[in-house]
Amino acid sequence: MIRLFHRWPALLATVLLLVLAVSGTILSVFPAVERTTAPAPVAGQTVADLAGKVIAAYPGVEQIRRAPSGKITAYWFDGNTPGAAVIDPATGLATGNADPSALQGWLTDLHRALFLQDLGRWITAAAALALLVVALTGAALIAQRQGGWSLWFSRMRGPTAGRWHGELARVAVVSLVLSSGTALWMTAATFELLPVDEASPALPAETSGLVGLAPGDMSALAAVPVTALRDLTFPYAGDTTDVFTLTTTAGMGYVDQGTGTLLAWQASGPWTRAGEWIYLMHTGEGAALWGLILGLLTLSIPALAITGIQVWLKGRKARLSLPGMVHAEHAETILLVASESGSTLGFARALGLALQEVGGSVHLAPLAAYAPDRYAAAKQVLVLAATWGNGDAPVAARGLDARLAATPPHPRAKMAILGFGDRSFPAFCAFAERLDHAARQAGWSMLLPLERIDRQSAQAFARWSRDLGQVIGYPLDILHQPEMPRSTPLRLVSRQDYGEALQAPTAILTFALPQVSLRDRLAGRGFSRFHAGDLLGILPVGSAIPRFYSLASGTADGFVEIVVKKQSGGLCSGQLMDLEPGQMVRAFIKPNPGFRPDRSKAPLLLIGAGTGIGPLAGFIRANRGKRPIHLWFGARHPQADFLYADALEGWSSQGHLASLNTAFSRTAARQHVQDRLRTDADRVRHLVGQGARIMVCGGRDMATGVRETLAEILAPLGLCPDQLRAGGRYAEDTY
Template sequence: MLRSVHRWPGLILAVLILVSALSGAALSVFPALERLSSPQAGAEQSLADLLGRVGAAHPGLEQLRRAPSGQISAWWSDESGTPGRAVVDPATGTDVAPAATSPAELWLTDLHRALFLGRNGRLVMAFSAAGMLVLTLTGAAMVARRMGGWRHWFGRSRGPWPGRVHVDLARFAVGGLMLSSLTGLWMTASAFSLLPDDSAEPDPVLAQGLPPLPPERIALFATTPARDLVKLTFPDPQDPTDVYTLTTTGGTALIDPGSGAVLASVAPTAWERASAIVTMLHTGRGAAVLGLILGLMVLSVPVLVLTGTVQWLRTRRSGVRIPGNTAAGTAETILLVASEGGTTWGFARTLFDGLTKAGQSVHAAELSQFDPARYGRAKRFILLAATYGEGEAPTVARGVLARIAALPAPPTAPVAILGFGDRSFTTFCGYAAQLAEATRTLGWAELIAPCQINRQSPQEFARWSRDLGAALGIALDLTHLPEVPPAVTLSLISRRDHGAEVGAPAAILRFALPPIGLWARLSGQGFARFQAGDLLGVVPAGSDLPRFYSLASGRRDGFVEICVRRQEGGLCSGQLNDLQPGDRIAAFVRPNPAFHPEPGRKPLILIGAGAGIAPLAGFVRANRRGRPVHLWFGARSKDSDFLYGDDLHRWQDRGQLATLETAFSRSARPEHVQDRMSRDRAALSALLAEGAQVMVCGGRDMAAGVRGVLNDILAERGEDLTRLKAEGRYAEDIF
């Protein structure tokens, strides 16, 4: 529901919101320009002094105004009765510029307020402001849900680039967009007299008809700072009963020009003060710096529209959008999915189709939308959960465990939990296990016992579906065919071979960049925008399952590069190692944003062994700004499988790599990379004290040893890896 309320106003009102945002951002510049170009009244200058100086330059002075920017404008009639007006210098009273709003500002103002359509246009733009407010409120709620709660509002965002950019910009701009929307609606309501109108005006009175005093001799003018002036209207010289009307920030007063006495005065009402503040906040007049900040925040709207549209289009193409999805409030089966890379959604679609064909009414959604109150007719819940990293929740499921724990009572409908993972990892289906534990602690009844699927096994999924069908009393035997994204053809242009002498043959394979279509360039998909650490998916001949290899290059490098060690009996690694220049493969890119270096100048610690050097080498290659990068690398032999050895030394000479520490298990002094780290614990401790980020890539045994060493080093500082992970300073890509 929240997602729909956020999505459809954004799509429907996109053009209006863009016009409002861009014109508003452009208008925010004018108050600052006016402030910078306008001479300001001095702190000690009185209104009487200002009147004396301006009156000397313009004897027929009729009105004086001070804008919120501090700009002072004068209106007068000369001896012949010809009217004139100008911006004046309060220090001299002389003219400095014409007192006229620029045509560009007038044009933008009319566009921003009413689309050049008068009152009807103002109603349309008010509708746009209301839509922006809805988008801001629902967007803030969705960001909080995505980040795992309001407490984690400023945490590190994860996921594909459109989502990350959308979330990061939303967190930056949400306050400004909400303020601009609310103040815009207030001003529209005021323009249509929908707000209370209790503006204060002093009761009209007549002057005594005495000969007028020089303005600078009137007592109130002498005690009023020039900076408090809003407007001063002079009495008609032909009418001896007319009076001065002085409006300042403190109210309005009527003054006898002959005696200088204050005949009547009134202070602004609360509504007037509130309206003045709202106008200042919305226009930036009187708060130029705030106006520029709000304008900068509003400038995020075009990017938010773009990234939001890209996400919507991707959703339509992915499993998140399921045709025939039953509404949440009427479905009997609630299928909730927690997926990091999207593959779990393939199984969800297969399950959805099977249950639907069996006569079930099914609602499928991301696990982040879990809320028992939404599912009024639910008879069962089915949770499909992948695991991110070391037993962590996928991005879309952050905070769900806390929501389950906070429920006052378990849902009446039972739950079935199916986890997806890889048994080679110690935290196999770790997040699904946490979900199962949370539901048991709550006392939530189980439909069937929790189950796990290893490496997307279609056979294990089929067995589980039969067990689910038996529990539901229906025939269910599902065959899942893994979905492979559209692949493109890559041509091998070079290869470098290593490790044959030590029984660990590996090849660094470099492919030419494929042609990139217009939509891919605009949306940043596939090979249009990839970087080291992302994954290259290759489906070997004779298999339906893709194998993934970490990329050692990015789009800016102009080629696609991976490092592949030949595995005994490995179907894909064998085929790739047999490639020769000119041979071709079909491949696709899968983003892996969780394994990208955080931006900044803090040190970067890279740790890898064997073919795990590939993404780490890519990070060093991309380090063109000289960030301090420190690499610990382990291999068997310096002479045989020192992958990227020549490149690393060259990058070190160029300043792209600060230090290179190596460990070789078949050398005069045999050691593994974790052993070398133990020897260098002082250097590692110093780097960690500087806030270094740690990135590890390689086999799981190596990664376990590295974690042990790092935990020992961190323990001496009263820290641990859990804290580093929470700070976004530790990432692994292990196999």
């Protein structure tokens, strides 16, 4: 529901909000320009002194105004000819034209009313209301996405457009709420929909009847500093009953033109003071720096619109629907999907279509729409859930395991859960496992034991569908071939070989950065933007299943680099190890945002062994800010498989690497990286005590050993890797 209230006001008001955002941003510059170009104020000057100087220069002066920016404007008549000018308070003389520029006037009319007067004000008010709703619902969606308000500023993950949309929103949400809320207040004040204070004091019943006292000699005006002035209106010439009308930041009063005394005074009420603050917060007039900041933040609206539309279009493209799909209340099969890249959704659609073909009624929906009280006719609820990263749920399904555990089950329907993942990752199908545990905890009866699909295996899915069909009484045998990701040819430009002496051939393979289309560059897709630690998917010849290798380079390096070890019987590693410079492979980028260094200046501890040094080398290479990075690296022999040895020496001399700590298992010392960590335990504890982040990359067994060793080392600090992981200070990339 929150998502609907966020999406539709944004989509419907997009063009109007873009017009208001751009015009508002340009208008925010004018108060700053006015502030810098206004004549310098005179220290300690009073209204009496200013009025005396102006009337001496322009005897027919009728009004003096001071803008919040400090600009002073006088209006007069010279005979029957009106005049107006910006005044230098030091001399009372004109220094410039009082009229606003034609551009400023045009933009103001556009921004306030779209050149449509009152009708336009109502339209812009509706746009402001839409913006307020979008900002508040967007804040709620970010909290939901991050796992709670307490994690509002935690690292944001997910596809590029959605992540940028969320990052921009986190920065701009306060300014958008202020801009829209103050705009609504000002519109309400314009149409007199708000309470008002007493506008002015009662006119005095009697005056002195005297005239001729110079404003510079009036005690009431001498008591008011120019910095507090808003407006001074002179009495009509020759009218002994007329008075000076004085408006200041504190209120409004009348001054006798013959004696210079204050005849009546009305202090500004709370609504007046609030209105002035609202005006300042919205326009920046009187606070030029704030106006510029607000204008720049408001300019985030076009960026939010672009990324928001990208997210919406992507969502529509992958919208969960089936031809002939029925409403949830009438479906006997509820099919719920949690998919990160969309591949799991393809399996769900294939299952839904197969069920429809044999006469079943199906409702397909995202797992986030889970609501068993709506499934009146359901006989079975089928959940297809992907796991990505280090056992993470897809972004749109975060927290669904807890919600499943806390929601009463359907009174009649049974559930089956099918997990999708990659067995090469240690947390294979971990999210599906959490869902299965939560369903059993909530009291669901399960149709089948939890099954896991490795790397989108069509054969494994066909076997599961047959088992499901036998249980629910439908003949199912679904062979679904997932759509292959769009790949790009990569040309090998160089290779460095290691490990032959140890019968463990390993190579650093460097590919040329491919040409990227303008469309992909603007969208940030594929090889237009990647980081060390992201995954390079290689499509081996003769297989439809990609293999993934951690990248040792980023876009800024100008090449694509991975580290490969030849595996016994390995199809992809064998083909890669046979590559010669100039030959090609087909590949694609899979972002891995969970394994990237944060942007802090805290020490970074990198721990790896064997080919796990690949992304760690990429992090060191990219450390142009010379953050203190400490590397612990384990290999077999320094002469055989010390990967990146020369590069690490160069990075150390350049300040990219603070310390290098090695362990070799085929030398006399016979050390593994865990042993070297124990040797350096005091230094590790010291660095962690300084707020260090730890990143581990390598084989699964190595990572387990490192985790256990660090638990021992950090115990005196009352810390362990799991606590560091919860705080965003520990990350693993294992295979």
